[in-house]
Amino acid sequence: xxxxxxAVETVVVGNYVEMESEGKxxxxxxKLSNMFWHGGSVYDAWFSCASNQVAQVLLTLPYSFSQLxxxxxxxxxxxxxxxxxxxxxxxxxxxxxxxxxKEREKVxxxxxxxxxxxxxxxxxxxxxxxxxxxxxxTFLLFGSVIQLIACASNIYYINDNLDKRTWxxxxxxxxxxxxFIPSFHNYRIWSFLxxxxxxxxxxxxxxxSILHGQVEGVKHSGPSKLVLYFTGATNILYTFGGHAVTxxxxxxxxxxxxxxxxxxxxxxxxxxxxxxxxxxVYWAFGDMLLNHSNAFALLPKNLFRDFAVVLMxxxxxxxxxxxxxxxxxxxxxxxxxxxxxxxxxxAAARLPVVIPIWFLAIVFPFFGPINxxxxxxxxxxTVYIIPALAHIFTFRSSAARENAVEQPPxxxxxxxxxxxxxxxxxxxxxxxxxxxxxxxxMINFVHQIDTFGLFTKCYQCPPPVTASPPPISHNHTRSHx
Numbered sequence: 001x002x003x004x005x006x007a008v009e010t011v012v013v014g015n016y017v018e019m020e021s022e023g024k025x026x027x028x029x030x031k032l033s034n035m036f037w038h039g040g041s042v043y044d045a046w047f048s049c050a051s052n053q054v055a056q057v058l059l060t061l062p063y064s065f066s067q068l069x070x071x072x073x074x075x076x077x078x079x080x081x082x083x084x085x086x087x088x089x090x091x092x093x094x095x096x097x098x099x100x101x102k103e104r105e106k107v108x109x110x111x112x113x114x115x116x117x118x119x120x121x122x123x124x125x126x127x128x129x130x131x132x133x134x135x136x137x138t139f140l141l142f143g144s145v146i147q148l149i150a151c152a153s154n155i156y157y158i159n160d161n162l163d164k165r166t167w168x169x170x171x172x173x174x175x176x177x178x179x180f181i182p183s184f185h186n187y188r189i190w191s192f193l194x195x196x197x198x199x200x201x202x203x204x205x206x207x208x209s210i211l212h213g214q215v216e217g218v219k220h221s222g223p224s225k226l227v228l229y230f231t232g233a234t235n236i237l238y239t240f241g242g243h244a245v246t247x248x249x250x251x252x253x254x255x256x257x258x259x260x261x262x263x264x265x266x267x268x269x270x271x272x273x274x275x276x277x278x279x280x281v282y283w284a285f286g287d288m289l290l291n292h293s294n295a296f297a298l299l300p301k302n303l304f305r306d307f308a309v310v311l312m313x314x315x316x317x318x319x320x321x322x323x324x325x326x327x328x329x330x331x332x333x334x335x336x337x338x339x340x341x342x343x344x345x346x347a348a349a350r351l352p353v354v355i356p357i358w359f360l361a362i363v364f365p366f367f368g369p370i371n372x373x374x375x376x377x378x379x380x381x382t383v384y385i386i387p388a389l390a391h392i393f394t395f396r397s398s399a400a401r402e403n404a405v406e407q408p409p410x411x412x413x414x415x416x417x418x419x420x421x422x423x424x425x426x427x428x429x430x431x432x433x434x435x436x437x438x439x440x441x442m443i444n445f446v447h448q449i450d451t452f453g454l455f456t457k458c459y460q461c462p463p464p465v466t467a468s469p470p471p472i473s474h475n476h477t478r479s480h481x
Contacts, residue, residue, distance in 0.1 A: 391422055
């Protein structure tokens with residue numbers, strides 16, 4: 001059995017060993033390029049997962065706590081963190097299984113990035129491919145929309161001379177430059193910096209809230225309504241459902257079979273950011289958060305807050321690239337440009353992908369509520385239900401289980417334990433995440449449309465201060481009498 005596993009490992013990482021050896025630096029310029037630009041190690045994958053998992057959602061989790069209450073907010077983070085780590089593990093197992101089978105057939109992926117819908121196609125057929133492609137692309141599309149909305153929402157707290165819609169136009173143009181980033185290999189320095197940025201922001205939120213103290217007459221009434229409760233829960237479902245790009249991150253690794261537990265370790269680190277920050281902000285401001293989905297809105301304006309805003313803007317640019325890059329790949333494959341070696345031609349071909357994202361961010365600028373809607377309707381299937389079902393159906397036969405590249409962990413009960421966990425995830429997420437969560441988030445989303453309208457110019461902005469009329473001069477009045 002050990003020899004077989006070694007043979008499998010050789011097959012899986014064959015091309016990547018070649019890439020690694022070919023990438024040996026010959027001069028200082030190449031060394032610097034490899035250091036900052038070309039990543040494929042376990043550490044690169046960890047930074048990518050941790051950086052991508054928590055971005056603008058860090059600012060909306062206190063809003064979710066106000067809907068859920070402190071205890072439920074903490075428990076849902078831990079629960080969905082575990083569920084997300086398990087389904088990311090399932091995706092990694094299915095990727096290795098697919099790639100091993102194909103490379104045994106002498107298929108070369110040297111100029112081709114494997115994606116989740118291709119894994120489903122290779123293991124389960126075209127119907128699974130079509131469903132996976134539809135959910136994955138729609139989720140990543142709206143994931144990119146959310147990052148663009150977050151950019152406009154955040155910059156407004158530094159400069160409110162322009163409304164949020166105008167800022168969306170500006171940042172849409174800025175984020176379009178991600179078309180020049182070839183693949184997840186090239187996010188090495190960005191992933192590292194992105195994680196530093198979210199770490200600073202999370203601890204700024206925590207410390208600033210504690211130093212600010214509780215506002216006068218603070219109330220912590222959550223959970224008060226079922227609609228709000230399930231809306232908050234689905235935002236947390238969305239938070240730990242950021243592994244829609246797992247396959248692309250794995251494919252960027254030199255040894256992708258080492259990915260298995262990376263997402264779990266990334267989640268553990270992310271929890272050290274999300275739990276203290278969300279708890280501290282909710283403790284300080286309580287129910288005020290129900291009308292302020294962005295935590296920056298309630299913290300006093302100072303240099304530390306402005307620095308956090310700027311860092312989050314840069315990070316949202318990075319996360320936009322993470323969400324959009326798989327869409328670029330799908331589009332390239334559709335128009336036959338994926339294996340083109342000219343990056344300029346590929347960048348030009350990618351630009352049409354950004355246009356609908358830009359448009360949707362202007363139509364639905366509902367920072368916060370849109371997270372829950374995307375979480376319930378798209379994330380629930382994309383990264384929870386479909387991977388769990390795909391794992392069950394791929395290994396439903398005894399022959400498939402016996403010849404599997406990766407056996408489930410022994411401490412979880414091997415195949416019986418894995419299938420039991422998968423079945424639980426499917427039932428739980430379908431009923432609670434998609435069912436109750438979809439109902440609640442859609443009611444909340446429609447309420448935002450009714451309150452603010454589509455294409456709203458400045459979502460949740462304070463009303464403009466109207467200048468009071470000048471006092472009437474009594475002397476001037478007398479002169480006309």
